[in-house]
Amino acid sequence: MKGNYGWGLPVAASTFAGPIDFGIKLIHAAMFAIFILWAIFFAYLLLRYRRREGRSAQAGYESPLKSLIPDFFVLVFEIALIVFYAIPNWHRIKIAGPSPDTALVVELVAEQFAWNFQYPGPDGKFGRRDVQFIEPANPIGLDPQDPAGKDDITTVNELHVPLGKPTILNMSSKDVIHSFFVPEFRVKQDIVPGMKISLWFEPTLAGRFEIGCAQLCGVAHSMMRGDAYVHTPSEYEAWLKAQSGQAPATTAANAATGNSNGSSTF
Numbered sequence: 001m002k003g004n005y006g007w008g009l010p011v012a013a014s015t016f017a018g019p020i021d022f023g024i025k026l027i028h029a030a031m032f033a034i035f036i037l038w039a040i041f042f043a044y045l046l047l048r049y050r051r052r053e054g055r056s057a058q059a060g061y062e063s064p065l066k067s068l069i070p071d072f073f074v075l076v077f078e079i080a081l082i083v084f085y086a087i088p089n090w091h092r093i094k095i096a097g098p099s100p101d102t103a104l105v106v107e108l109v110a111e112q113f114a115w116n117f118q119y120p121g122p123d124g125k126f127g128r129r130d131v132q133f134i135e136p137a138n139p140i141g142l143d144p145q146d147p148a149g150k151d152d153i154t155t156v157n158e159l160h161v162p163l164g165k166p167t168i169l170n171m172s173s174k175d176v177i178h179s180f181f182v183p184e185f186r187v188k189q190d191i192v193p194g195m196k197i198s199l200w201f202e203p204t205l206a207g208r209f210e211i212g213c214a215q216l217c218g219v220a221h222s223m224m225r226g227d228a229y230v231h232t233p234s235e236y237e238a239w240l241k242a243q244s245g246q247a248p249a250t251t252a253a254n255a256a257t258g259n260s261n262g263s264s265t266f
């Protein structure tokens, strides 16, 4: 993760970084400008209405409307920000989303304190899941009788996605509220037990990025972390193929980092 975080914003690794960073920078610049302008206005008032020889400082307005002029400019700016920036980007990120036909769809089951990912495998179908099948070797409760689940790929604390293609995460939780957070992708979404919540992003940079839980979820909350690997399309296909193979191998990435959380394939 070294190099992904610095003094400013984290490395930009998804298509959301452009509009999100624009908003963060614009709002900071606007707040700085408003702070300076108010400070100048305040200093002007202090000098202009100071107590002088033969003239006392007095309360009251020269004109109530005139004193509202600065507020009017701030109001217009804020309404423009909502109408032209916030609503269109919220719609694009949270409402519109890509079609599942053109995206990689992954199921995410969060739990205290791990991220379980399920890929549909070569048949493109997710196996049925049920709480009655949950056990240490089957943390998401895949139904062993369901043929659609036979080729499913599951990983723990490792999300693998291809570069330049949208990924849709359909997220649920086994216990409490968690929050999926990848700062480099500029995505953060609560995962609420009893609800299926979707999130999407399109990576623009290959590499390994930290997945953090952004919702205090228990005693080991700070250790609830994983890695999002963004691969080039050919690398991703190779990873997928390796996972679909017979042997329940750990991933190359896992072996390289010595991540003891491991990735299980079954």
Ligand SMILES: [Cu+2]
Binding pocket: 111, 113, 177, 178, 179, 213, 214, 215, 216, 217, 221, 224
């Ligand atoms: Cu959590």
